[in-house]
Amino acid sequence: MNIEHLSQTLLTHSPALIVAVPLLGAFLTPLISRINDKLRNVFVILTAGLTGFLVLLLSYDVLINGNIHTYIFGSQDIGSPVVRILFEVDGMNAFMIIIGAILVFVAVVYSWAFMKENTGLDKYYTLILLMAAGMFGMMLTGDMFNFFVFLEITSISSCALIAFWTNKGKAVEAGFKYIVISTIGALFILLAIAILYGQYNALNMAVLADSIQYTFLDKIAFVLLIAGLAMKAGIVPMHMWLPDAYGRAPSSVTIVLIGTTQASLYALFRVCFTIYGNSLTAPLKQIGSVTITLNGLLGTFIVMLAIITIIVGVFMALKQTNFKRIIAFAAIAEIGYIFLAVGAGLWALGSDHGMMALKGGVFHIINDALDVGLLFLVAGAIYYATKETSLNRMGGLARNMKYTTIFFLIGLLAVSGMPPMNGFASKLLIYESIYLINPILAIVAILCSILLLAVFVKVFYSAFLGPKIPRFNDVKEVPKSMLIAMGLIACVIIFFGLFPDLIVNNIVEPAANALANNSNYISQIVGGS
């Protein structure tokens, strides 16, 4: 078997393998950890690396060559894909799994040193791989019910991981909150799926998108789906679980949690743009000479929620003193920016600046994951070195932890959208497109971005600068595996920042096109459009 044939085979089967490899690895981990701890760590990193390789293979083919992959489980004949469980990968899916692969790989590398002193690590690694498998499943699946199953797999494993430090009361409480929130959200999503199934006798996303009529029951399903997924994505005022969960989980878990949150975000876009894509521009009501369409209505609502999200996230972040809670509220604000762009894109669907807004929003998804992830890793590194979480008890750490400080600076500049980091390019797109819709919104967005910078300057000042505190005299730089993990993300951030045109043209644009135009996604399954 030559190399070309092998890579072709791998490419054909990669959608299934991306989910199956972490799943198999997850259940092999407890057995391997009975042999040796180091072997288990190497095995888990290899599993994550193999998954990452498959992801790159698949997304290169989808994004650069423009193919849409479908993978039908259990059967070779493509004749009746409608009744089968299948994975469908277009530009948006391929874009999302890149984020997932980066985050999972970094989290696994980071865990080597970070979680070393904990017990029960075989369960930890099992759960983190399960979470990765669920996340990839959410991002790849083309079947509504399958999506629900993966959503629940992800939320169960991530809840167990949030409460991993069970000796801390608040961590357990945060885990309980998370499981309550995600279960109720998922149950309403299941109700919506059931309504759609009862109407159209199909669970396949493409078939649903093809046959949707936007009847009364479809409206109910639409609202349930949007509300449930928005809660999982952390939109104000349904964001309160997010600082608890992000702030109390171990940092290596938090970074994968970002990925799962964004998988819900992706599903929200999929529901909005693909499944209900055909009924978005249909006129709903006629008041005088003004025609109200669904995309205008929904776009306005989402933009309003997004502005509230940004403001609340930034203001709450300014007040917090817990390091990880600050970053969690900043993450909420960043999600607000994504929603702002997507709301603007929805509002101006089909026009040029609507497309630009969508591009900005999609680009900001990956930037948000990387920037906030890096900051969480830095917070974890500081916790590892000093065992402190509160900013009030930190100070002068830059003297002891040089590399961590540099990584924090990179994350700070990126998250607040300063040039030349990646956050600037995507925020520039968002500001410009929002300005064309309403200048006041753009001004608010820019002001909040400045406030975000102020928040992190405060963190930087009170944690890293200041006089040398005697208590931290013997604090050392964190171990190599954590530095490698942080360095990896920092390199990606700088790369994205230096070549924004390359990224936007090759990665972001196919994804934004896939969102704006759902006919390719549908015709791949239903045939002809």
Next chain:
Amino acid sequence: MITWESFLETFETGSGFWNPLIWITAIIVAFLIIYILRGYGKKEYKENTEQTKVFLSGNPEYEKEQMHIKGSNVYWGFTESLKWVYKTLDKMHTGNVSDYILWFVIIMGILFILVGVI
């Protein structure tokens, strides 16, 4: 396919453009100018003398840990002047799971009205 030239292209945003490579060149030039200007600085500055000691309007110097401004004291004025905002925000963030679900139901209700179910 990705070519080498595509690494250098300017990022067009519709009504504006952004090229980080040009920006970095500009920043490097600016830093060079700053470095040159720094060379013209005062020659009589010497380390480890009276000049570098902490001077607090004649008050005695506190201990190191007391000197550092704590995280919750930074931006004190900002939070103080926007107390009314923070009061409402604090009222929102109760920390009860039930309230989180209540917000979820409220948003669902608003969406129901908006989409036109009710």
Next chain:
Amino acid sequence: MSGMSRIVKTISSVAFPFVLIYGLYIIAHGHLTPGGGFQGGAVAASGCAMILVAYGSIWTMNKIKEKHLSVFESLGAIGFIGLAFFGLIFGAVFFNNYLVGNNYFFGEVARGAANINTAGVIPLMNFAVGLKVIAGLFGIVLVMAYATSKKEEETK
């Protein structure tokens, strides 16, 4: 929990094999009649839970360690996913039912409608899921009972 009276212990010892056999029957016939890995596994695990209630969690913990149960659980999951991977190797598609129509495993157990060899890999997958569910559910109940009993000991 420190175990119940002798009558309860004896009765549950007598009933336990029947419950277990019934659960295994449901697992084995999952592709023919209502049931399958999870349902049968839940029945069998409830039999185990009955023993746990009758004899007390500390006694049971001495007999079966939670660690061994978790090994069985991962074995079940590996069996399930491994069968799916074999589908990739033998049948060119993930989750392919490559055994259907063959006589490798069961042969002709009983001719007619209840012939067990009609579903290829599905019974094997049911066995794997059943193993996982028995081990997993029993493990959950055991650990919970043990944790709460330890709490009771502390307060006493």
Next chain:
Amino acid sequence: MIYNIPFIAVAALIMIGLYAVIFKRNLIKMVIGITLIESGVNLFLITLGYREGSTAPIYTNSPGGVMSLPVPQALTLTSIVIGVAVLALMLSLIIHIYRHYGTLDVRKIGREDEE
């Protein structure tokens, strides 16, 4: 009318569940509310698959005639399995919470100050 009763029951179950989650302060009661919502959704799925005068979708020794849809039943089963896992996880977390705080009141847990 008689065929609408299951749907009314679904709505009632979900409403009661939401009421329990939102207004009850005991964690165990909240968990009960979540299971009520779950059974409501499961009932909805099962009701969708029912056809009047149908038999169970088993081909072995089937009497023939109309069968109810098997797919919603499979979905319900999956949802029940997931529900069991979620329930176990929530209850074990409640055990931990009770150990830490000695109470199950939702207003009293997680309120300790930390510097």
